[in-house]
Amino acid sequence: MPFRSPSTALCLALLLSACGGGDAPATAADRHGHAHGEAAAAGHDGEAGDGHAEDDDDHGKGGDRTTIPADVAEASGIRVAPAGPGTLADEHEIQGLLTPVEGRxxxxxxxxxxxxxxxxxxxxxxxxxxxxxxxxxxxxxxxxxxxxxxxxxxxxxxxxxxxxxxxxxxxxxxxxDLSTLWVDLHVFGADAQHIRPGVPVTVTRLSDGATAGATLERVLPGTATASQSTVARATIDNDDGLWRPGSAVKARITVARRPVPLVVPLAALQTLDGCEVVFVRQGEEYRAHPLRLGQRDALQVQVLSGLEPGDAVVVEQSYLIKADIGKAGAAHEH
Missing domain, CATH: 2.40.50.100 (RNA polymerase II/Efflux pump adaptor protein, barrel-sandwich hybrid domain)
Known part of the structure; x- marks a missing residue:
């Protein structure tokens, strides 16, 4: 699966707007400090009132944040993790077939x-x-x-x-003897030029989504006559007996890995006002951060701007934050 770099002019405009505006675009650090300042101001106002007046006003200004008490967030399964460096995988998703091992x-x-x-x-x-x-x-x-x-x-x-x-x-x-099985993966076109023995493979059973890790053992020299594909072969254990010969499977072959300075999980991404965002927690406030994104793999995506290392990003149940922001914005309009 090739890398993709999904960035749009609209997202960039929202990102620059969120970072401060003015004659020169603010840096990510400026934006980050500004966010902390607003969060602190919201906290002082909350001491004099019910804690939601400033939040309602923020929705009126941009509709990009909400406040959720810590106990409610925990009970709802909202989890955060610090943004930081990671490793992106160059992966190819391929269909395959399970067969008995020759000689068994x-x-x-x-x-x-x-x-x-x-x-x-x-x-x-x-x-x-x-x-x-x-x-x-x-x-x-x-x-x-x-x-x-x-x-x-x-x-x-x-x-x-x-x-x-x-x-x-x-x-x-x-x-x-079905204690181990061959996974014959059918590789088409230019993908065959990038796949070599020795790389890791993750095989997924279509019936229930169970996975098994393996190593690509060989790329067969011939071409499958019916499909005109190159066959790459791995071996998996079948201890539970649920991997059945003749069954179709899908597999992800990792061709290469490379480190990047800042990543977030794909599960953290949401779309707000037509832009991909993540929600960052500051105290009990959750604010949307429009992002400029780089390359991605099946699990995570590179962040080029819009986020600082260490930001507490919502990585589970982020859709609840989006729904709460939408609900608060609709209430303010009424």
């Missing part, structure tokens, strides 16, 4: 032709190496012999019925 699948065949007298396993049964799966009567000796599992695993197929004639070397069962 066995065909269980009759040694001598004759009628199948007994079948002792069904599809889906776990079996161990040496376990008897069937008994067949030999046409030559007219005596029964046992057919045993050559490996431990799970029965994937049963190809015989009691009383049917088993031909010599005809497969009666198919068994696979």
């Amino acid at each position: 699948v066995a065909q269980v065949a009759a040694r001598f032709p004759g009628p199948v007298r007994q079948l002792l396993a069904n599809v889906g049964d776990p079996v161990r190496a040496g376990q008897v799966l069937a008994r067949v009567e030999s046409n030559q000796s007219l005596t029964e012999y046992s057919v045993a599992a050559p490996i431990s695993g799970v029965v994937l197929a049963r190809n015989a019925m009691p009383g049917a004639i088993a031909a010599e070397s005809s497969p009666l069962f198919e068994i696979a």
Whole structure:
């Protein structure tokens, strides 16, 4: 997934306006100090009144802040974290297919032709190496012999019925050791040029969203005929048995990582007045900070301006802050 740099003229105008205005745009530090000053003023006014008069006036001026008591914020699940440096990942999201590991699948065949007298396993049964799966009567000796599992695993197929004639070397069962599985990822176009063995892979199970970490082991030299894709392969553990051969999965391959000086989680972003913002807590006040954003990955985004390192950014339940600001703005209009 390539990096994106979503910045617009409107967001930049809002950012400069929020930073102070005047003949020269204020710096992020100026804006930050101004915000603290206003928060302090709001605190003094609150001592003389009910604590919300200044907040209502702020909504009338810009509708970019609200006050939420600390106990209410905690009960609502609002959480903050300091903005700071981070690492952005260059990632590619790719579709894949789970397959049994080659060499861990066995065909269980009759040694001598004759009628199948007994079948002792069904599809889906776990079996161990040496376990008897069937008994067949030999046409030559007219005596029964046992057919045993050559490996431990799970029965994937049963190809015989009691009383049917088993031909010599005809497969009666198919068994696979599914404790580990291959993840065959289909890479298309130019993405194949960036993917190399040894990079980390996160595989997601589509049925329930469970994930497994792995390392890309190899990029196969050929091309898949049907899809014209390059196949990149990783191996995952299947301890819970819920990763099923033949199932489609999605995977995120991390090609490279690079440090950046200031990031925020994508979950912290909200849209206010057409601009991407985060909410910064100062005391019990939460103020919207319009941001100029840089590159991003699946989890976080680089902040170019509009925020200072250490700012207490709302990283959980930020939509509640947005809703509260909207509610307060609507009440002020009425």
